[in-house]
Amino acid sequence: MTVLERTTYRVRVTGRVQGVCFRDWTKNQACRLQISGWVRNRRDGSVEALISGSPEKIQEMLNVFEVGPSAANVTSIRLKSCGPPLDRGFKQLVTA
Numbered sequence: 001m002t003v004l005e006r007t008t009y010r011v012r013v014t015g016r017v018q019g020v021c022f023r024d025w026t027k028n029q030a031c032r033l034q035i036s037g038w039v040r041n042r043r044d045g046s047v048e049a050l051i052s053g054s055p056e057k058i059q060e061m062l063n064v065f066e067v068g069p070s071a072a073n074v075t076s077i078r079l080k081s082c083g084p085p086l087d088r089g090f091k092q093l094v095t096a
Helices: 022-033 055-067
Strands: 007-016 036-041 047-053 073-081 090-092
Touching (some): 022 047, 022 055, 022 090, 055 073
Parallel strands (some): 036 090
Antiparallel strands (some): 007 073, 036 047
């Protein structure tokens, strides 16, 4: 996949998304879908992620974000298109 075939989005997920293993779950889903980026908790109780991949894989990731891990209750997902695609790999960052 070339750089031109990849897109990058910043995603903010709200609801009951902290204390339910949302970050670990996100990292596992991203690795399964071959999505690059990172995920972190926010002090406001939301989870933020930067995801980079093919448009099809990004859409699939957004679909699984709607469901989340079993203990989560997602109430909203906001996304914003971002800059250039990220390098390979997915990280879990500290709370910001």
